[in-house]
Every structure is written in C-alpha cells, then in structure tokens.
Amino acid sequence: MWKKILAIIFLFFIFAFLQISFFAYFSPFGMVPNLVFVFFFVLVFFSNKPKPVTNDFFIVFLAFLAGLVLDIFSYRKLGISIALLALIGFSMRKTQSSLKVSGDNHPISYFWTLFLVYFVIYEALMDVYLYFFEPAYSVFNFNWLFIANLAYNLLFALLGFLVYKKLFINAK
Amino acid sequence: MNNIKNFSVNKKRNIFLRMFVGGIFILFLIYVLGVFTSPIKNFFYNFTSPIQRSFWTAGESSSLFLGSFFRGGALLKENENLKSDNQKLLSQVAILQSVEQGNKAQSDVSISCQNSGLKYVMAGVIGLDDNDILSINKGSADGIAVGMPVISQESVLFGKISQVYKNFSKIMLVSNKKSVVNVKIQQTADALAVDEIDGVVKGSGGLSAYLDLIPISSEIKQNDVLLTSAIDKSFPKDLLVAKITQTQKNDQKPFQQAQLSLFLNVKTTDNLFVITNYKQPK
Known part of the structure; x- marks a missing residue:
C-alpha cells in the first residue's frame, strides 16, 4: 500500500516537471498538456468500479496531491485546484456508478467522453475562479485554441488509458 | 417498516453531514494554503529548480533531435528564404555603411545614453505555464520585483515580471491575453x-x-x-x-x-x- 502511495506521489511530480519544462518544447500554439490532470483522471477512472465504489479517502488523497502539484507549479494561489479536483473526483464516482457496463468495467468510450466533459468543467470552473479572485490572470480561452487544447490533452489521456489498462487491468 | 424509513432518513442525513463537513474542511484548507502560498511555493521551487532545469534542457535536446526529422522540408524552405533575405540585406548594408560613418558618433552617444545605467540580472528559464507565463530561477533575493521588464540577449522584449517569490519569479509574456x-x-x-x-x-x-x-x-x-x-x-x-x-x-x-x-x-x-x-x- 505504501509503495503504491509513494509511487503515485513520485509520478505526480514527474508529470508536473514534464508538463512545465519538457513539454514546453512540444507546445504547438503554446498549448501545454495538463499531464497532472490526465494522470489524476486515469487513476480516478480506474479506481471507480461499478460496485463497490472507491472510498472517499482515496479520491481526497488524489485530489489533494494533484491539486497541490498543479497549483505549486502554476501562477495561481494554492488550494483552488484541490477543491476543483475533489469535486470532479466525487462527481466522476457518482457518474460512473450510474453508467451501465457489460463485461468491460472501464470501456474506452466512457473514458474519452467523461474526459472531455470533465476537462471542460475543470477549465470553465478555473476560469470562473480566476475571473473573481485572480483577475490579473483571467483569460477566457473558449475559442479554436481551446478545442485544439482539448484534443491535445485527450491524446495524452488516451495514451494513459491504454498504458494503465495494459499494465494493471489486462495483466490481472 | 418504520425502522427502515428511519434508517433511510438517517443515512441521507449522514451523507449530507459528511458532505457538509468535507466541504468546510476543503474551504478551510484552501484558506490556509492561500495564506501560505508564497513560502510553500518557494520551498518547492527551491529544491526542484535543478530538476526542472534538467527537464527543460532535455526538452530542448529532444525537440532539436525530433525537429530535424519532422521539419526537414520546412527547414529547406526556410533556408532558401533566409538566403534570399540575406542577399537583400547585404545590398542594404552597403548603402547603410556610407550613412553609418556619418551617424556613428551621434548614434554611439544616443545608444550609450539610452543604455546608461540599466542593470540586468540574468535568470535561467525553468518552465512554461499555460496562459503564456514563464518561470525563471531568480526572485526577490536577487533584487527582482513585480513590473520589471524582461528581455533576451538580443534585446527582444519577453514581457514583465508578474509574480515574485524569494527564489523564483513568473514572467507575463507579451503574448499573454492581459498584456x-x-x-x-x-x-x-x-x-x-x-x-x-x-x-x-x-x-x-x-x-x-x-x-x-x-x-x-x-x-x-x-x-x-x-x-x-x-x-x-x-x-x-x-x-x-x-x-x-x-x-x-x-x-x-x-x-x-x-x-x-x-x-x-x-x-x-x-x-x-x-x-x-x-x-x-x-
């Protein structure tokens, strides 16, 4: 259990470094993939089984860690990402538990649909927060660049989905 | 039957109570973290700065390596354009050289006046956030303050300092929507x-x-x-x-x-x- 927690903490930091430093060189039109969000999403998605559902603590732990890492390495004040990710984590659990599954508990069709929905929600809520609390950084980016950014992040999310499924689901 | 009803009401109350307590806890956490944003961020940047710098350098090397594969055609075209531009510039240089001698003394004075007294702090780039914000590895401990202009070696304007911590800073680039x-x-x-x-x-x-x-x-x-x-x-x-x-x-x-x-x-x-x-x- 401790090994798993340490590995998750380590990977969140690695993804943060990749996101802000390494992928700055692979940023078409200034788009940087949100790898921390992608990793958080993949972990929550696969931890939510139809029954029994994941415990609250694991979602809070992931939201705290991912949110902290996201905020530390960004221009925002600390805390907002933790709240948004916790909201998304619990909302995902609720949504996933109400989705019908047959055979495969984690179909790719659910994954990419949920990813798009929750990524948009995350970005929209973050923009609302910035608009009211940190207006110096508030930029509403709902244009073609946002769509492109969504697609770019989905690419990494699908990659994460395939890797996770191959390593931890199919291997069982 | 009554017992089952009571159990269901209690369960709903329990969930509501948990959500309420959880919400209050998260809001409290956000408040506390918001108060201590500066020292926490500075602490993390302080010991992760060398790692970020390594990732930055690795990104640069990888992009150069991969770029040579993906941008072969584009580079060829760019090279041709540069050659043509270079020829035009050479002819212009010839004209300007004659003008230059006359203006040299005057321009030397104006350049020295213009640049006189400007002090620079060199900083390494360590990261790029979304929304066109760049991180550098120097902060208030090196004399950097909000609003200071940031340029490159070639006198290209990058932007101005938007946030300062003790050992690192954030630059709002010219391309940021607020700039x-x-x-x-x-x-x-x-x-x-x-x-x-x-x-x-x-x-x-x-x-x-x-x-x-x-x-x-x-x-x-x-x-x-x-x-x-x-x-x-x-x-x-x-x-x-x-x-x-x-x-x-x-x-x-x-x-x-x-x-x-x-x-x-x-x-x-x-x-x-x-x-x-x-x-x-x-």
Whole structure:
C-alpha cells in the first residue's frame, strides 16, 4: 500500500516537471498538456468500479496531491485546484456508478467522453475562479485554441488509458 | 417498516453531514494554503529548480533531435528564404555603411545614453505555464520585483515580471491575453527615412499577439518591425517586439490591425535578463 502511495506521489511530480519544462518544447500554439490532470483522471477512472465504489479517502488523497502539484507549479494561489479536483473526483464516482457496463468495467468510450466533459468543467470552473479572485490572470480561452487544447490533452489521456489498462487491468 | 424509513432518513442525513463537513474542511484548507502560498511555493521551487532545469534542457535536446526529422522540408524552405533575405540585406548594408560613418558618433552617444545605467540580472528559464507565463530561477533575493521588464540577449522584449517569490519569479509574456505593449513601427529599409507610427501589441494567447490601434490612414506593411515606444514608459524604448506578417485593414473601422510574428522564442531561450533599475512612472 505504501509503495503504491509513494509511487503515485513520485509520478505526480514527474508529470508536473514534464508538463512545465519538457513539454514546453512540444507546445504547438503554446498549448501545454495538463499531464497532472490526465494522470489524476486515469487513476480516478480506474479506481471507480461499478460496485463497490472507491472510498472517499482515496479520491481526497488524489485530489489533494494533484491539486497541490498543479497549483505549486502554476501562477495561481494554492488550494483552488484541490477543491476543483475533489469535486470532479466525487462527481466522476457518482457518474460512473450510474453508467451501465457489460463485461468491460472501464470501456474506452466512457473514458474519452467523461474526459472531455470533465476537462471542460475543470477549465470553465478555473476560469470562473480566476475571473473573481485572480483577475490579473483571467483569460477566457473558449475559442479554436481551446478545442485544439482539448484534443491535445485527450491524446495524452488516451495514451494513459491504454498504458494503465495494459499494465494493471489486462495483466490481472 | 418504520425502522427502515428511519434508517433511510438517517443515512441521507449522514451523507449530507459528511458532505457538509468535507466541504468546510476543503474551504478551510484552501484558506490556509492561500495564506501560505508564497513560502510553500518557494520551498518547492527551491529544491526542484535543478530538476526542472534538467527537464527543460532535455526538452530542448529532444525537440532539436525530433525537429530535424519532422521539419526537414520546412527547414529547406526556410533556408532558401533566409538566403534570399540575406542577399537583400547585404545590398542594404552597403548603402547603410556610407550613412553609418556619418551617424556613428551621434548614434554611439544616443545608444550609450539610452543604455546608461540599466542593470540586468540574468535568470535561467525553468518552465512554461499555460496562459503564456514563464518561470525563471531568480526572485526577490536577487533584487527582482513585480513590473520589471524582461528581455533576451538580443534585446527582444519577453514581457514583465508578474509574480515574485524569494527564489523564483513568473514572467507575463507579451503574448499573454492581459498584456498590452505600446510600440512604434519601424518601416522596412527600402526607404531610409524612418517613419514612426504608434500602436499597441496585444497578446492573443498561445504565444502569439496582434497589432492594434493603428490609424487607418497609416501605411503599414508586411515585415515592418515593431519596437517598444517610450509612450507609457513601462519598458525601455527600442526593444525588439515583433514583425508584421499580415495587415488587416477595414475602411469602416477607425483603426487597423495586423497579425504578428513575435521575436520572442521560448524554445530557443535558456537565459533571460531582468532589467532591475528601469524607472517606471508611478
């Protein structure tokens, strides 16, 4: 259990470094993939089984860690990402538990649909927060660049989905 | 039956109570973290800065390596364009050399006056956030403060300091949607007479920007170079900003706009210079 927690903490930091430093060189039109969000999403998605559902603590732990890492390495004040990710984590659990599954508990069709929905929600809520609390950084980016950014992040999310499924689901 | 009903009501109350307590806890956490944002961020940046720098360098090497595969055709075309540009420039250099001798003494004085007393702090780039914000590894401990202009070695304007922590800072790039820079347009060199037109460069996100507020009667054209002007005194004058790539003129509007190619290039920049003693108006 401790090994798993340490590995998750380590990977969140690695993804943060990749996101802000390494992928700055692979940023078409200034788009940087949100790898921390992608990793958080993949972990929550696969931890939510139809029954029994994941415990609250694991979602809070992931939201705290991912949110902290996201905020530390960004221009925002600390805390907002933790709240948004916790909201998304619990909302995902609720949504996933109400989705019908047959055979495969984690179909790719659910994954990419949920990813798009929750990524948009995350970005929209973050923009609302910035608009009211940190207006110096508030930029509403709902244009073609946002769509492109969504697609770019989905690419990494699908990659994460395939890797996770191959390593931890199919291997069982 | 009554027992089952009571159990269900209790369960609902229990969930509501848990959500309420959880919500209060998260809000409290956000408040506490918000208060301690600066020391926490500084602590993490302090010990992760070398790692970030390594990732930055690794990204640079990888992009150069992969770029040579993916951009082979584009590089060939770019090379041809550069050769042609170089030939034009050589002919212009010949003309300018004769003018230059006469102006040298005068320009030396003006350059030295212009640059006199400006102090720089060199900082390494360690990361790029979304929304066109760059992180550098120098902070208030090195004399950096909010609002200071940031340039590259080639006097290209990158932006200004927007957040300062003890050991690192954030730069709001010229391309950030909140950025507005007053510029003057230097016409391309076929006419040696320098005609100055004032306008503003507004960031449009995604490391790009556009030129705005150019009077409709002014003649601007492709490849005109934009330099910082001294109008609002946020930046020292004559720093390189961008080149016009496409003009957009509509006679029904009072001002014309233009698409720009910014001179700042995050991907080829390892170090930047923060001007620490430029006096800005209060």
